[in-house]
Amino acid sequence: MDTRKNSGKADHFSGNLVNMQEQLFYFALQLTEDREDARDLVQETSYKALKNRTRLHNNEHIRAWLYTILKNTYINYLRSSHYRQLVYDTDELNYYSAQNRDSSEGLPDEQLIKKELHELIKLLPGVYGKPIHMFLTGYSYKEISQQMNIPIGTVKSRIHLGKKQIRKVYTA
DSSP, X not given: OOHHHHHHHHHXXXXXXXXXXXXXXXXXXXXXXXXXXXXXXXXXXXXXXXXTGGGOOOGGGHHHHHHHHHHHXXXXXXHSHHHHHHHXXXXXXXXXXXXXXXXXXXXHHHHXXXXXXXXXXXXXXXXXXXXXXXXXXXXXXXXXXXXXXXXXXXXXXXXXXXXXXXHHHHHO
């Protein structure tokens, strides 16, 4: 068997993989909405592609193959316990907002967490902080939408993005 032919095929594969890095990054960024997570996802995709390159029978389909690997890797990440822990943390935000809204009573740990959470909300830009504050004080999405004179979808989006920023502080 001619090793130059296989070497050329491997070099062509590696070249295509390198050329696709930027496109893969932007796709990963759309999925994760976080630059570091997107970089990690592209790195994991590249590793899996290199490890399994013999499974790609037609180099013309490398783009679709890489996108599929990236998407499946992301789905596996979402199914992992790490991601579920992050979702639990944001659910915890809702839990603390609903519990003891008008009462200053509670365990010292709970009071500290509430205080810290409200301090973080104050540090958020107004477009995120105000809807989250209103949500935590008991306003519905519809009421927030009406008071801020913005669509309900924007309210939901801002609350989601605000929670995401708060989550980053807790995971950093």
